[in-house]
């Protein structure tokens with residue numbers, strides 16, 4: 066697992082992407098699941114907000130941007146207010162420190178069994194092995210994450226972690242690891258998981274969660290889940306620890322009225338997640354159930370580097386997954402190809418920021434810049450703009466390959482003068498048509514329309530011809546035709 | 554052990570410490586100490602964000618939306634609550650249940666107690682034992698709600714001295730008693746209601762329940778009841 070999301074650096078995307086594009090099963094699942102979610106999002110957002118859809122995305126984006134612009138103020142507010150309700154707030158510079166905090170809590174309380182709900186931050190910090198190393202058995206309780214844990218696999222989507230797996234994989238995992246009878250019935254599989262995990266909730270003495278939002282004004286942690294495991298993990302065990310990135314703040318409860326409305330709709334097309342849970346402090350004296358201790362670990366892990374003005378907007382992300390679902394590249398290469406915890410368009414800009422651009426030079430190029438992600442994003446992060454900004458940074462810092470640089474330089478030069486542009490065009494046309502002629506695919510009747518097909522081409526064009534044939538230019542150019550018809 | 558308010562300022566903090574984190578935040582924001590925002594936080598513009606208003610037929614809207622997320626709604630008068638509950642519990646073959654429905658009225662609680670005894674349904678005393686451990690072998694949890702939200706078909710269940718976090722989560726079936734007067738048009742109205750309340754008085758848990766427990770992790774097929782209740786029934790009480 067560790068290798069999937071934490072590959073050897075610098076990471077090259079090509080091998081995994083190549084494997085993914087010929088994995089027909091993966092192509093079908095990912096394509097189908099993302100496509101249907103993309104449709105659901107459009108219907109849910111448009112259905113609810115109508116002509117205000119764009120305006121509500123603006124508003125949600127402004128709320129997050131304002132919070133980030135004043136993150137010092139809102140963090141201090143949150144810390145004071147959470148502490149006033151009895152929450153213990155801790156500060157983690159990086160993943161390792163965050164894990165140390167959780168381990169210290171587990172050890173101080175002699176915790177033996179931890180139930181964990183889905184959290185991307187704990188994936189970042191790689192928390193699970195750290196807890197297991199000190200003898201605290203840790204169970205993922207989100208159904209998808211649970212299955213991935215049994216299979217020693219890693220999540221490939223922010224919201225639907227198991228998007229790359231089918232029911233037979235689940236059936237086999239349950240048979241092998243839980244001794245369950247083999248069944249491909251989704252209902253029966255869910256019941257097997259329910260039974261198994263209930264026993265864990267019953268015995269667990271530690272619950273770990275993430276957090277979708279932190280409310281500065283009240284010190285509350287907001288958790289959105291559909292299965293109810295998030296509520297279980299924060300209700301049944303005596304101690305609850307929430308790992309939350311420092312960018313998750315909103316100023317006041319009322320802002321949830323906007324953020325929650327766009328989150329679930331953009332994510333799965335639901336009006337709200339089945340369970341949207343606001344936690345404000347541990348169980349109070351007059352209450353009967355709930356954790357006696359609540360800890361919030363505020364995790365930086367590279368975020369303050371992204372907070373600089375040029376890239377601050379990236380931190381608006383509320384991890385809805387809409388940009389992944391809408392992305393033609395994500396659909397084709399799947400989440401694991403991004404070689405990091407965050408995949409898809411947001412991963413393509415966030416990962417280089419968090420883990421070093423020099424380590425992920427392929428990611429800013431893993432996009433056709435079609436803009437679908439920007440259009441999908443409920444907080445209007447201009448992802449294409451940042452992809453271009455990162456590409457520019459790569460050139461300026463000499464991080465792009467020599468081949469790329471030479472090609473681009475030549476191309477740039479040849480476009481400077483009419484004569485060089487013409488010669489370039491003529492050479493391209495002539496070689497392409499010659500090759501098509503040898504391939505026997507060239508039509509020659511109409512010089513302005515007839516084309517041939519290239520089944521193979523060298524260099525950077527190879528990527529195209531591996532997948533599909535490439536049309537050649539026509540025999541005579543448009544410019545030629547224009548001169549002939551209009552005499553100029 | 555419950556922490557008292559007095560020792561809260563001394564709650565232990567681990568990791569790098571508040572000042573170290575804030576120093577990096579300040580550096581990124583280009584200042585050397587925390588500054589209060591020069592402009593107010595964006596207001597929630599209701600002409601954009603509000604999706605239901607009080608002119609709507611709230612019980613009808615709530616019913617429609619709650620049904621569309623998979624909850625079953627039964628509209629009843631106050632007198633019908635107990636008979637309808639008995640009927641429902643009979644259909645569900647419930648043997649052991651937990652009830653936390655104080656806000657719907659003591660008379661109803663007494664009536665229900667008597668009726669359940671007659672039917673041989675055992676009510677557990679969930680308040681007697683701390684935590685949710687007593688709730689795992691229940692067939693049904695019955696709760697009132699702190700509010701309901703029409704626009705999304707949502708039940709708001711909060712923790713408190715007379716309510717339980719677990720009863721709406723742990724048993725396989727949750728029955729919620731909602732009075733028509735509990736229904737608010739939009740989530741915006743719920744937050745407005747809490748405005749100005751000190752955070753130490755907010756319930757420690759506010760759960761917004763919008764449907765039975767769901768997952769679509771297995772090939773996108775929708776399955777209910779994976780962790781929480783697989784069925785949610787709402788008795789929508791007139792008045």
Ligand code: SF4
Nearest residue numbers: 382383385386388442
């Ligand atoms: S970048 Fe926008 S669309 Fe993508 S996950 Fe984040 S909030 Fe959602």
